Amino acid sequence: MMVGKLRQARVPGKGIVDLSFEGGRVAAVEPAHSTATGGLDAGGRVVLPAFVDAHVHLDKAYLLAEAGPVTADLDDAIAAVARMRARVPGHTVAAGARRAVDALVAAGTTAARAHVEIDPAIGLSMVELHRDLVGYAGDRLRLQLSAFPQRGLEQGGMPQLLDAALAEGLDVVGGCPYVDSDPAAHLDLVFALAERYGRPVDLHLDFTDDPSRSLIALVAERTLAHGMTGRVTVGHVTTLAAMGRDAQARSFDLLAGAGIALVVLPATDLYLTGHGEPGSRSLAPIDRAAEAGVTVAIANNNLHNPFSPYGNGSLLQAAWLAGITRRLVTAPQRAGLLAAITSGPARILGLPSHGPTVGLEAHLAVVDSVDSDGAILQAPAVLAGVRAGRLVHRMTGL
């Protein structure tokens, strides 16, 4: 429904204000009038730019019970989901995907890049599922779709399937070079398709505790050679957490120099990697990457499945977890975490600026906190979500 106005909203740096919307944008931000009526009353809660999820898998969400016995191991998780594909009916997968869309919306997210699994065993059936999901999400959540070869490109027919998914109109060329015996050939194919179809690239990369297996240099080389600066994203990259500071700094220089964005997935990265002795915190240091000029984002990845049993769809909680893991102690550092679930991922998805500022797109989250620092420290509930000036989520009681 059109909300028209958001009253008694606390906007960082502006105090308590009334926001009004027109044509999907913020038309005015004025000091709050206690006698004003109509629209939605935020009750003095903080209003933030809505959250953007740069990396989520809807087509295997809420399927933990169907996966059978699993361990906290990446290869096991990939194998468990592949086995499950053969026996779980399509309507169960679709129900999990719809539940994931609802969970994202209820957590204040208004745009997401979803990785659509492409595999010889299932063909392009997940492309069809996502076409339905785009309709289901409607004006609540904007979905951008990436063609994702979860089990690599060395299986028979995979290059053709990936090509077919792009010909079907998927928005992004995905890649997963770490599962192939020849990762460089995998990257060559992905970048060739990206050039042919004029699409950005999004890679699952370096999902291991072994820094010697990092492919960052190969990706940076191809990004520059194909003229794709600013159009390539890498996700996970847990090798960065296992590197010494000098190697980390060199990697950040490569990423920043080629305009490659970095997305971390705390609920998965911490669960599936960091098995070394002594145990390590397997989350790429996005705070240091941002300081080095890399565009960064924190995202959900998986919800309630063998990759992330604990995932629940909340980007505030993902940022909260990243803050603990990275031991971020200052308010400016926490502002960096907030940027990593709002402006950073919006840039990765190529979306225009949004937030509670006149002229920007009116995608907003009303969070049960009196300030933005508290939103990151506590990961409280999102009481309402607004997308393009329309109320898309409202918790009972607000």
Ligand SMILES: [Zn+2]
């Ligand atoms: Zn992923």
